[in-house]
Amino acid sequence: MQGPLIDSLARQGVTRRTFMKYCATLASMMALPPAAGRAMAEAMAAAPAATKRPSVIWLPFQECTGCTESITRSHSPTLEGLIFDAISLDYQETLMAAAGHQAEEALHAAMKENDGKYLLIVDGSIPLGLDGAYSCIAGKSNLETLKEVAKGAFAIVAMGSCAAFGGIPKANPNPTGAVSVSDIIKDKPIINIPGCPPIPVVMTGVLAHFLTFGSLPEMDNKGRPKAFYGETIHDRCYRRPFYDQGKFAKTFDDEGARNGWCLFELGCKGPVTYNACATVKWNGGTSWPVESGHGCLGCSEPDFWDAGGFYKALSMPADPLKFVSTAAVVGAVAGVAVSFANRGKKGAAKSAHETTTLADLEK
Amino acid sequence: MPLDAIPVVVINTSENSLAADSGLSGNAPVLLREIAALAQRLLASDESSAIDLRALPLTPADLDWLRETLGQGQVVATLDAEGESTLSETVCPGVWWVTHHNEQGAVASEFIEVTYVPELLKAHPDDVKIGLEHLELLISDLS
Numbered sequence: 001m002q003g004p005l006i007d008s009l010a011r012q013g014v015t016r017r018t019f020m021k022y023c024a025t026l027a028s029m030m031a032l033p034p035a036a037g038r039a040m041a042e043a044m045a046a047a048p049a050a051t052k053r054p055s056v057i058w059l060p061f062q063e064c065t066g067c068t069e070s071i072t073r074s075h076s077p078t079l080e081g082l083i084f085d086a087i088s089l090d091y092q093e094t095l096m097a098a099a100g101h102q103a104e105e106a107l108h109a110a111m112k113e114n115d116g117k118y119l120l121i122v123d124g125s126i127p128l129g130l131d132g133a134y135s136c137i138a139g140k141s142n143l144e145t146l147k148e149v150a151k152g153a154f155a156i157v158a159m160g161s162c163a164a165f166g167g168i169p170k171a172n173p174n175p176t177g178a179v180s181v182s183d184i185i186k187d188k189p190i191i192n193i194p195g196c197p198p199i200p201v202v203m204t205g206v207l208a209h210f211l212t213f214g215s216l217p218e219m220d221n222k223g224r225p226k227a228f229y230g231e232t233i234h235d236r237c238y239r240r241p242f243y244d245q246g247k248f249a250k251t252f253d254d255e256g257a258r259n260g261w262c263l264f265e266l267g268c269k270g271p272v273t274y275n276a277c278a279t280v281k282w283n284g285g286t287s288w289p290v291e292s293g294h295g296c297l298g299c300s301e302p303d304f305w306d307a308g309g310f311y312k313a314l315s316m317p318a319d320p321l322k323f324v325s326t327a328a329v330v331g332a333v334a335g336v337a338v339s340f341a342n343r344g345k346k347g348a349a350k351s352a353h354e355t356t357t358l359a360d361l362e363k
Numbered sequence: 364m365p366l367d368a369i370p371v372v373v374i375n376t377s378e379n380s381l382a383a384d385s386g387l388s389g390n391a392p393v394l395l396r397e398i399a400a401l402a403q404r405l406l407a408s409d410e411s412s413a414i415d416l417r418a419l420p421l422t423p424a425d426l427d428w429l430r431e432t433l434g435q436g437q438v439v440a441t442l443d444a445e446g447e448s449t450l451s452e453t454v455c456p457g458v459w460w461v462t463h464h465n466e467q468g469a470v471a472s473e474f475i476e477v478t479y480v481p482e483l484l485k486a487h488p489d490d491v492k493i494g495l496e497h498l499e500l501l502i503s504d505l506s
Contacts, residue, residue, distance in 0.1 A: 018444035018445050021463050024474070028415050034415050038482065238421060238422050241388030279417050284467040
């Protein structure tokens with residue numbers, strides 16, 4: 001196992017064994033067989049060293065910066081951080097030193113210099129209501145900016161549930177007419193990395209794949225990388241055996257909960273949520289929601305916010321009496337998304353707005 | 364048909380060795396058979412293999428049970444690489460318990476490797492060459 005990457009890592013004080021360990025762990029996270037770790041190490045080490053670090057442009061739209069928080073927090077000073085150094089992050093409003101005109105200049109310079117070759121990362125949804133006036137940067141609506149920057153991109157990474165599926169801004173009644181990247185851009189490869197926020201290592205995994213093979217990884221029918229989103233939380237949950245045995249916690253403080261039994265009846269969305277939390281975990285591998293005793297919210301699935309209550313078991317109907325009217329509103333919202341703001345629908349959206357009561361939380 | 368004729372046997376799990384409240388799922392003991400099969404493969408064809416413990420539905424108690432059952436052999440190696448890694452042979456020679464920690468000390472990945480020597484422990488020829496150069500430097504300093 002030798003090659004430019006190993007040499008460049010060696011110069012940064014990363015030994016071959018550290019690299020092999022990293023690859024073994026990455027293979028485990030990607031749900032690949034253990035032998036794949038070595039194969040991956042060899043492929044990555046042998047990858048030709050790029051003469052120039054690939055340019056990455058990161059555009060923030062209707063978002064909360066949680067995705068950026070997630071990625072930056074857990075990276076430095078790990079090896080993922082070093083691999084992150086292998087890219088040239090030319091525009092990222094939160095992280096870049098430049099501001100105002102200088103920042104916009106950096107964006108346009110990067111676009112011009114790397115035309116057709118840069119990787120575009122988007123976090124946040126794109127509001128279509130009021131001609132996009134709900135979210136503007138440098139006097140341009142997010143819609144305009146996205147179309148302009150996407151034109152010269154090699155591929156687009158829709159980072160987080162908002163960019164991938166519309167996320168929380170798109171939640172009923174979707175006041176801004178928020179849509180996902182793939183609702184607007186149709187002529188570029190788009191990879192969705194949903195999650196609220198997404199797992200940091202999933203991002204680096206995709207970047208590592210891009211750097212190594214110069215292409216995007218294999219994706220599922222929702223545009224998510226199969227390596228991380230190939231199985232449900234439930235399939236790889238350490239509490240799964242208790243589900244199989246019919247052992248369920250009935251409340252958050254009963255004996256079943258103390259024994260670590262399955263949280264299905266407390267509303268866990270693990271069985272319908274495709275993500276890698278069960279294996280990769282959070283906060284540097286410390287724990288993850290189910291391990292800390294709370295069911296999965298399903299934050300990486302489309303429309304998770306409107307999925308019928310975080311504490312309602314999946315087998316329970318969300319709200320059968322309201323289902324018809326909700327479906328009509330969802331249809332109306334989709335209409336708003338496609339045909340920009342339609343004021344006639346505004347009243348309908350307003351009347352459909354539901355507030356959460358204490359009784360809902362207690363289900 | 365009398366109810367007794369139906370062959371249903373009730374096993375009280377609390378008397379079972381895998382007690383219900385202990386957090387054991389019953390998934391760990393079957394792994395011993397898989398490890399045995401991998402050890403047979405190592406002997407028959409010199410083929411090393413590994414089990415990714417993170418990829419299996421094992422509770423923390425299952426892992427503790429497995430670790431305790433396999434026991435501690437004579438060799439323990441630690442690797443200091445972006446967090447500590449331990450490679451320790453179990454009482455069954457050739458069966459290694461490999462734990463990779465991250466820099467924060469949390470377990471990043473965990474494997475059972477069935478091999479004569481884990482790949483990670485072997486020095487790479489390129490690294491040996493660098494070591495040799497260093498040795499030659501040391502020798503030249505002597506004169």
